[in-house]
Amino acid sequence: MENIITSKDNPVIKLYQKLSSSKKERLQYGLFVLEGLRITEDALKEDSGITHLILTKRAEEKFGQQLFQADLRDTKTIVISNELGNRIASTDTTQGVFAICRIPHMPDVLHLISDGGRFVVLSGLQDPGNVGMIIRTADALGLDGVIMSGSCELFSPKVIRSTMGSVFRMRIAVENDEDVLFAALAENSVTASAAVIDKDALPVTECKFEGSQAVFIGNEGNGLSPETAARCSRKIIIPMHGNINSLNAAMAAGILMWELKK
Amino acid sequence: MENIITSKDNPVIKLYQKLSSSKKERLQYGLFVLEGLRITEDALKEDSGITHLILTKRAEEKFGQQLFQADLRDTKTIVISNELGNRIASTDTTQGVFAICRIPHMPDVLHLISDGGRFVVLSGLQDPGNVGMIIRTADALGLDGVIMSGSCELFSPKVIRSTMGSVFRMRIAVENDEDVLFAALAENSVTASAAVIDKDALPVTECKFEGSQAVFIGNEGNGLSPETAARCSRKIIIPMHGNINSLNAAMAAGILMWELKK
Numbered sequence A, B: 001m002e003n004i005i006t007s008k009d010n011p012v013i014k015l016y017q018k019l020s021s022s023k024k025e026r027l028q029y030g031l032f033v034l035e036g037l038r039i040t041e042d043a044l045k046e047d048s049g050i051t052h053l054i055l056t057k058r059a060e061e062k063f064g065q066q067l068f069q070a071d072l073r074d075t076k077t078i079v080i081s082n083e084l085g086n087r088i089a090s091t092d093t094t095q096g097v098f099a100i101c102r103i104p105h106m107p108d109v110l111h112l113i114s115d116g117g118r119f120v121v122l123s124g125l126q127d128p129g130n131v132g133m134i135i136r137t138a139d140a141l142g143l144d145g146v147i148m149s150g151s152c153e154l155f156s157p158k159v160i161r162s163t164m165g166s167v168f169r170m171r172i173a174v175e176n177d178e179d180v181l182f183a184a185l186a187e188n189s190v191t192a193s194a195a196v197i198d199k200d201a202l203p204v205t206e207c208k209f210e211g212s213q214a215v216f217i218g219n220e221g222n223g224l225s226p227e228t229a230a231r232c233s234r235k236i237i238i239p240m241h242g243n244i245n246s247l248n249a250a251m252a253a254g255i256l257m258w259e260l261k262k
Helices: A011-021 A023-029 A037-045 A057-067 A082-088 A109-113 A128-141 A157-163 A178-187 A226-231 A249-261 B011-021 B023-029 B037-045 B057-067 B082-088 B109-113 B128-141 B157-163 B178-187 B226-231 B249-261
Strands: A031-035 A050-056 A076-080 A097-102 A118-123 A145-149 A172-174 A191-195 A213-217 A234-237 B031-035 B050-056 B076-080 B097-102 B118-123 B145-149 B172-174 B191-195 B213-217 B234-237
Touching: A011 A023, A011 A031, A011 A050, A011 A076, A011 A082, A011 A097, A023 A031, A031 A037, A031 A157, A037 A050, A037 A057, A037 A097, A037 A157, A050 A057, A050 A082, A057 A076, A057 A082, A057 A097, A109 A145, A109 A172, A109 A178, A118 A128, A118 A249, A128 A145, A128 A157, A128 A249, A128 B249, A145 A178, A178 A226, A191 A226, A191 A249, A213 A249, A249 B128, A249 B249, B011 B023, B011 B031, B011 B050, B011 B076, B011 B082, B011 B097, B023 B031, B031 B037, B031 B157, B037 B050, B037 B057, B037 B097, B050 B057, B050 B082, B057 B076, B057 B082, B057 B097, B076 B082, B109 B145, B109 B172, B109 B178, B118 B128, B118 B249, B128 B145, B128 B157, B128 B249, B145 B178, B178 B226, B191 B226, B191 B249, B213 B249
Parallel strands: A050 A076, A118 A145, A118 A213, A145 A172, A191 A213, A191 A234, B050 B076, B118 B145, B118 B213, B145 B172, B191 B213, B191 B234
Antiparallel strands: A031 A097, A050 A097, B031 B097, B050 B097
């Protein structure tokens, strides 16, 4: 008979909760967590190193058949009570599908940009929802890579959830040292444009994007730092209207990526 | 000496909480609520019919001077304890600035579009964050109006918060009857385009947007209903890439509004 785990002291459940709440634990174990059917399916499809699949009894009945079609040889599956599922869930209406996943090997920035292409650099972005939405949009629009610099942690549950699975498909590099980042861009002849709110900046409608390009997006509240903007080859602006002087950072990034790629 | 309200049974506090949690109460009283310094300032600037300004003791000390510069003749200001502020707040880290506001008179759709222009129609959108972000983006990009049809309630606290004050600047009409909506569009020679995920649709990169235009954006999960799409003059698509077959609804709307206006 199947063993249904009900105790929060189960070692896998304890690990899940640690990874869910602590960046330090994620880094130490090299693991992160997923919650939700669709993102777990995406991870299974992309062969993304799921070590543990955790299903509530209800989720096993409802989704087991479709999930068990994936290759689960390297995955340990455990079934937990619905109550325990509610306890570890981050949402009020959980589907009861959870996973622990190995943090994948990520390319360094030099490797990411070495073949050229169109890139977005997230410089100092702190809102996990914005970061996730930008990665999702970069995937949808076909960017060649996302570079994170001084931004929030990629493997936090909130970022992962907002990427809607694109974190498993998009090429992403983290480079917090701007000297290294700008040297890599220069070495690969990637033109760096700073997205700013500045009347003297070049309207993106007049921008020519030729060759390899990287657009720097700044922090939600404060924009791109003047120091970072000054290191870019040019400043660009999305022409805006009326009383509002700033789009949401993810929306601004989306429009700029659209212009980069179309 | 100043009277600091500490009781949740204070009639203004009770009204605030009712309006915060119930659409029915909002409709019945013709009032809705705001939370946060910036949006409250925006409302005061736009002369938006604030009936009550509610500040915690801490918020009064910190923001009182700047808020009291506005014309508050028609506004009753009350000061509440910090504890009561935490109790009525919708966020964990409230600024302690709350307001009750009259639901403004809204134009009907015929009036909204009668001078022509560029419009977006939200058809069946249910996520308050998406609706708010689209209104904010429409304001930033200078659209001439937003039409809501079968979408979530505009004056819910979540929609209002995500508009970041644009709800007070943007022209918005609600028209849930599609017969009325399409008749109004036809009467004013507004071309209706349906944003869909459909390989036979016209790529937006090949679209000419001439004259008056309205783009229909569909539900987050299911897209635009086939019936609604069929009533539009044409189907358009944002060309997408790779494994993902859908942008977030707000992001898709943002890119389409950008193309409409630039």
